[in-house]
Each structure stands twice: as C-alpha cells, then as structure tokens.
Amino acid sequence: MAQSQVLNWSENGQDITTLDSSLATDVISSTMISNSEEGLYRIGAHNKILPGIATKTVVSEDKKTYTFTLRQNAKWSNGDPVTAQDFVYSWRRTVNPKTASQYAYIYSGIKNADQISAGKMNPDTLGIKADGKYKLTVTLSKPMEYFKLLMGFDVFFPQDQKVVQEYGKDYGTTSSKMVYDGPFKMTGWKGTNSTWALVRNDHYWDKKHVYLQRINDQDVKSTTTGFNLFQSGKLDMAVLSGQQVKNEKNNSKLVIRKTSRLNYLEFNQKKVPALANTKLRQAMSLTLDRKELVNNVLGDGSVVPHGFVTNGLATDPTTGKDFATENAVAQSTAYDNAKAKKLWAEGLKEVGKKSLTLTLTHDDTDQMKALSEYVQGQLTKELPGLKITSIELPYKNRLARETAGNFELVISAWQADFSDPISDLGIMTTDNSYNFGKWTNSAYDADVKTANNTTNQTTRWNAMSDAEKTIGTEEGDAPLSQNVIAQMLNPKLKGLVYNTAGLDYDFKSAYMAK
Structure with missing residues (x-):
C-alpha cells in the first residue's frame, strides 16, 4: 500500500441534502450515510450479503421471523454501544408519519408498517423488538425474498436515540450534528457547502480492515473542470461527459460503469x-x-x-x-x-x-x-x-x-x-x-x-x-x-466496491496502492 492513504473523490453536480437516514432520498446523501454508518448487513460486490452489525441470523420456517444476534463490540463514534434498541428506535421513527420519511413505504411487509405509516396504528406496534441489548427480532406480515438486501440499505440503519433527541430538528443537517457507527466519519459538511470529507472511524468494530485514512470529496459541476483537476493530480476520480468520453476512449484510466x-x-x-x-x-x-x-x-x-x-x-x-x-x-x-x-x-x-x-x-x-x-x-x-x-x-x-x-x-x-x-x-x-x-x-x-x-x-x-x-x-x-458513469480513475485505487443498485460506492476496503 502507498504511505499516504488519502483519496480525492468528486461528485458531478450533486450535493448532500441530509445525513439523517430517515430523511435521505438522493444517491449522494445515501452514499455518504452508507460509508459512515452501518446496518445489520453490508452489501458487497455483486450484491453479496456480508456481516455488518449482525453476526448471526436465524430465519423461521415460514420466513416471517428473523432473529439477529448483534456484535457486542460495535460502537458509535461517541463511544456509545450500538444496541438492538438503536434499530427499534430508528425503524419506529422512520415509519412514524410525524417524521415524514419519503422512504417509509419501503417498510411495507414488516408487520403493521403500512397501518403505522397511514396513521392508523402506533409506531410501537411495528414488527421489531429488542430482546436484551444484542438480540433483535423482526416480524414480517409476509415472506419477502429481498428482505436481506433491504437490511443493507441505509433507511434501515440504527440511530442513537440520545443523539437524535439532543439535536432535534438539526439532527443530520451538518456533519457535526451526527454520530457514526460505520467505517468512516463525516467531517466538514456544514449543510450547504460543496466540500466535505470522510475520515476513518477509530470506534468502528472492523477498523483494522479500513485502509483509507481520509476521503476528500467535492461537488464539481463542470466535467471540464473535473477532468482538468484529474489531469493535474488534484482528483483521483472525475466524471466525464459526451465528447470527453470519445476523446479518452483509448485511455486506460477511463472506466465505464x-x-x-x-x-x-x-x-x-x-x-x-x-x-x-x-x-x-x-x-x-x-x-x-x-x-x-x-x-x-x-x-x-x-x-x-x-x-x-x-x-x-x-x-x-x-x-x-x-x-x-x-x-x-x-x-x-x-x-x-x-x-x-x-x-x-x-x-x-x-x-x-x-x-x-x-x-x-x-x-x-x-x-x-x-x-x-x-x-x-x-x-x-x-x-x-x-x-x-x-x-x-x-x-x-x-x-x-x-x-x-x-x-x-x-x-x-x-x-x-x-x-x-x-x-x-x-x-x-x-x-x-x-x-x-x-x-x-x-x-x-x-x-x-x-x-x-x-x-x-x-x-x-x-x-x-x-x-x-x-x-x-x-x-x-x-x-x-x-x-x-464514465469516469477517469486513478489506477492506484484498489478494493473499491461498486454495485448498480443501492449503494454505488463502498469505500470500506478501498486503498491506494504504491
């Protein structure tokens, strides 16, 4: 690996809108949330289900009850343990009509979710319960063949109730009004600016397999500007458009995703x-x-x-x-x-x-x-x-x-x-x-x-x-x-996971080679 594990990334005309997993609706916000927070599973290359906070899953014979055993060494970036109650709180908050989550509909199939979203039942009746600190039971109203894939999606991530309540309506509106349980922590996002960074989270349970120390990210609206920054070594990835793609079609650094x-x-x-x-x-x-x-x-x-x-x-x-x-x-x-x-x-x-x-x-x-x-x-x-x-x-x-x-x-x-x-x-x-x-x-x-x-x-x-x-x-x-996505990519970047659905880029195992 290279001595410096710093990646300079860019977005093409996309700013973060929120870091609140109950409210995020756009790709860039979800990408930042999914790299700085973690749910029951991670989605690996080719949509493979990988362990996240859950270490063991038992599925009932009728495929309507999932019992998750949670790892006891998972912590939030403030040192709080990640517990089953954090999932219960987060899920109930998301389906509660008062939260006005546009993604509440995706909970359909979990017991009572539809009725809760419609304001006809109390969020406490959602089919999720904590059996102690490290056991979580989820009850479905019907079998869902894609349920495990959903568990790797950020709208199902846990939330630290103490932090959510401390910041109130400001929760997730800046990187400092948040807490993180994933491979990285967000820093430098003040709510409206177009530059921020992901830095390695030393409280993350699997930090020894997180190699990048820092990912500097910025919104570059012009692909011409992005390409020039890449050419000058100031970016490790730049999105291209139209004629640029034709011009660089024989360039080994061009990647088409x-x-x-x-x-x-x-x-x-x-x-x-x-x-x-x-x-x-x-x-x-x-x-x-x-x-x-x-x-x-x-x-x-x-x-x-x-x-x-x-x-x-x-x-x-x-x-x-x-x-x-x-x-x-x-x-x-x-x-x-x-x-x-x-x-x-x-x-x-x-x-x-x-x-x-x-x-x-x-x-x-x-x-x-x-x-x-x-x-x-x-x-x-x-x-x-x-x-x-x-x-x-x-x-x-x-x-x-x-x-x-x-x-x-x-x-x-x-x-x-x-x-x-x-x-x-x-x-x-x-x-x-x-x-x-x-x-x-x-x-x-x-x-x-x-x-x-x-x-x-x-x-x-x-x-x-x-x-x-x-x-x-x-x-x-x-x-x-x-x-x-046509992009110029530094060939020294290795280990990046890319999927066409859900989380685009997972930086957890990425690193800069020599």
Missing part, C-alpha cells in the same frame, strides 16, 4: 391537469429519438432504456431473461413524429385546448443540460402549439422543488435501491411519496400490490410484468436514458 439509474421525463398531472391526458404524454414521448439522444447528444455510453425498469437489474427466475427486455413496450421508447402529431392534436381536442405553455425543470449538470436542451427542442419543434421554458437549478434545489410538486415537466432520475423490479415499479403507485407527477392507474396499483403480497414467485413476476407494460403503454412517465 453500468448503473440502474434511469433519467426520465415526469409530467405533473396535479399542477397541469391537461397532462393527465394519455395521448398528450404519448405524443411528447414519441417525438424523442432515444438513439440520437444517447449516441449523439449525450455520447457518454448511456443506453436506450426498454421501459421504467432498467436493463440488467433483474432476471426472470422462470425464463432466465432480463426483466426489462422481456417486458418492453415498444411504444414507450419509440420515435414516431407522425404518430406524435396525430396524438397531440387528438389530446388537445380532448382537453379543450389549442396550445400548451409549460416549464421544464432540470439540474445544472452538463448531462442534464444536454438532456433538457434536446427534450425542449424536440417537443417544441414537433408539437404545434407547445411552448416550453427551461428552469435550470442546482441538484439540491431541483430535488426540493420536485418533492414539493412545484414543477410542470421535470427531468428526474431514479436508481433502484436493490436488485429487484419492485424497487422501480413501487415508486409509481398512486400513493407513493416518490410519485411526484401524481400519475395514477388502478390496474397498475393492483399489480404492484399483488407483487408485494403474494408468496408465489410466478404470480409475483407476472404481476410485475403487467405493471411494467401498463406504465409503458400509458406513458406514466417518459424514459429518456439509462445512465452509465
């Missing part, structure tokens, strides 16, 4: 009732040539999506085929201007309008600027009577506006939390907190409910298949591109 992240156009049907018209949404989607978009506009290795569930996320256990390919609805990502114009005219007539004036909100990163310029240009060029004004915002502000429903059209992005189609499909049900555009379809809701509640694998996959076909046919949103 597949992702489960989908960029899509979301229509706010609550704010603009006309967008509830299926023909208008279909017309907008049909004006977009995704091959042109990924190959010539983005040019960074992004691929054409088949639908809302991303390519390569999951394989049908019966057929062995990729779920996205097997259930693709051709029209969902087709390019047909003639058909678009026809549907547009019919849709306008149905809603009693001759024209529409809309805003398109998007991030201020290079990729999102390119996406929005293409979408805006195509829609206004091909659809008579449509005017669009662009609203460009920093990532954090766009996310806040989208969450509040303060948009008309928005270029959004979603990355699966675990390697199963339901992680994508679940967010577009009528009552899901991530369904910002308020698209609603009763058949879709019923299929997702079936998938969430059945114990029959064939029934489950058939229901998810039907749901994917419904959202594709109805154009509940318009898939644009499936991301890859």
Whole structure:
C-alpha cells in the first residue's frame, strides 16, 4: 500500500441534502450515510450479503421471523454501544408519519408498517423488538425474498436515540450534528457547502480492515473542470461527459460503469391537469429519438432504456431473461413524429385546448443540460402549439422543488435501491411519496400490490410484468436514458466496491496502492 492513504473523490453536480437516514432520498446523501454508518448487513460486490452489525441470523420456517444476534463490540463514534434498541428506535421513527420519511413505504411487509405509516396504528406496534441489548427480532406480515438486501440499505440503519433527541430538528443537517457507527466519519459538511470529507472511524468494530485514512470529496459541476483537476493530480476520480468520453476512449484510466439509474421525463398531472391526458404524454414521448439522444447528444455510453425498469437489474427466475427486455413496450421508447402529431392534436381536442405553455425543470449538470436542451427542442419543434421554458437549478434545489410538486415537466432520475423490479415499479403507485407527477392507474396499483403480497414467485413476476407494460403503454412517465458513469480513475485505487443498485460506492476496503 502507498504511505499516504488519502483519496480525492468528486461528485458531478450533486450535493448532500441530509445525513439523517430517515430523511435521505438522493444517491449522494445515501452514499455518504452508507460509508459512515452501518446496518445489520453490508452489501458487497455483486450484491453479496456480508456481516455488518449482525453476526448471526436465524430465519423461521415460514420466513416471517428473523432473529439477529448483534456484535457486542460495535460502537458509535461517541463511544456509545450500538444496541438492538438503536434499530427499534430508528425503524419506529422512520415509519412514524410525524417524521415524514419519503422512504417509509419501503417498510411495507414488516408487520403493521403500512397501518403505522397511514396513521392508523402506533409506531410501537411495528414488527421489531429488542430482546436484551444484542438480540433483535423482526416480524414480517409476509415472506419477502429481498428482505436481506433491504437490511443493507441505509433507511434501515440504527440511530442513537440520545443523539437524535439532543439535536432535534438539526439532527443530520451538518456533519457535526451526527454520530457514526460505520467505517468512516463525516467531517466538514456544514449543510450547504460543496466540500466535505470522510475520515476513518477509530470506534468502528472492523477498523483494522479500513485502509483509507481520509476521503476528500467535492461537488464539481463542470466535467471540464473535473477532468482538468484529474489531469493535474488534484482528483483521483472525475466524471466525464459526451465528447470527453470519445476523446479518452483509448485511455486506460477511463472506466465505464453500468448503473440502474434511469433519467426520465415526469409530467405533473396535479399542477397541469391537461397532462393527465394519455395521448398528450404519448405524443411528447414519441417525438424523442432515444438513439440520437444517447449516441449523439449525450455520447457518454448511456443506453436506450426498454421501459421504467432498467436493463440488467433483474432476471426472470422462470425464463432466465432480463426483466426489462422481456417486458418492453415498444411504444414507450419509440420515435414516431407522425404518430406524435396525430396524438397531440387528438389530446388537445380532448382537453379543450389549442396550445400548451409549460416549464421544464432540470439540474445544472452538463448531462442534464444536454438532456433538457434536446427534450425542449424536440417537443417544441414537433408539437404545434407547445411552448416550453427551461428552469435550470442546482441538484439540491431541483430535488426540493420536485418533492414539493412545484414543477410542470421535470427531468428526474431514479436508481433502484436493490436488485429487484419492485424497487422501480413501487415508486409509481398512486400513493407513493416518490410519485411526484401524481400519475395514477388502478390496474397498475393492483399489480404492484399483488407483487408485494403474494408468496408465489410466478404470480409475483407476472404481476410485475403487467405493471411494467401498463406504465409503458400509458406513458406514466417518459424514459429518456439509462445512465452509465464514465469516469477517469486513478489506477492506484484498489478494493473499491461498486454495485448498480443501492449503494454505488463502498469505500470500506478501498486503498491506494504504491
């Protein structure tokens, strides 16, 4: 190993929004939380389940009761022991409607979670209990084949009740108003700044296998700036875009990473009732040539999506085929201007309008600027009577506006939390907190409910298949591109774990080689 174990990392247009695992909704916040905190399991390379705070797991015969034995040498960075009660407190806090966690829905399947989230039962009735300091029992309302993967996701991490209550509403708003039980501790994040660091946590139970002493991180919005910083040795990783990727295609330091992240156009049907018209949404989607978009506009290795569930996320256990390919609805990502114009005219007539004036909100990163310029240009060029004004915002502000429903059209992005189609499909049900555009379809809701509640694998996959076909046919949103991450990477960085779903980067075992 190199004498200096310092890594200089960067983000491309993404700032942290919170370090509170009950409230985090974005990839960068979750990445920082997942490297500075730890749950029952860690998710290793290729989504392998690895020990975290749990040393032993016993599953009942009906697969509805999990009993975890916790390690007794796990500590928070303030020296407090990590106990079973820390999990009980955290989970109850997250599903409590007063917390307003957008991820409370992912607890569905744990006993009483749905009723608690709906305000119909007390959080104390959640199916989790501490049997002493180091034994935790979780009771499910149904078997969940992906339950162990969920336990490696940050919304299920423990919280030190004493610290949460000490900081109150300020908990997680800065790196100093937090406590950490993971490989690293956050430092230097004051809530709004774009630079921070992860430093090795000397209270971590497995600190002898944490090699990096410090990870300096910063938000670099311009890929040109990032590339120049990499070239000058000031960054060990820099994200590239478009022409840069083509320029560096023969560079051994270029790494192209597949992702489960989908960029899509979301229509706010609550704010603009006309967008509830299926023909208008279909017309907008049909004006977009995704091959042109990924190959010539983005040019960074992004691929054409088949639908809302991303390519390569999951394989049908019966057929062995990729779920996205097997259930693709051709029209969902087709390019047909003639058909678009026809549907547009019919849709306008149905809603009693001759024209529409809309805003398109998007991030201020290079990729999102390119996406929005293409979408805006195509829609206004091909659809008579449509005017669009662009609203460009920093990532954090766009996310806040989208969450509040303060948009008309928005270029959004979603990355699966675990390697199963339901992680994508679940967010577009009528009552899901991530369904910002308020698209609603009763058949879709019923299929997702079936998938969430059945114990029959064939029934489950058939229901998810039907749901994917419904959202594709109805154009509940318009898939644009499936991301890859093109980056320049210092070849001395070894041991980094990367997964396409859930936690992107796990730095626990990473190190700088000589």
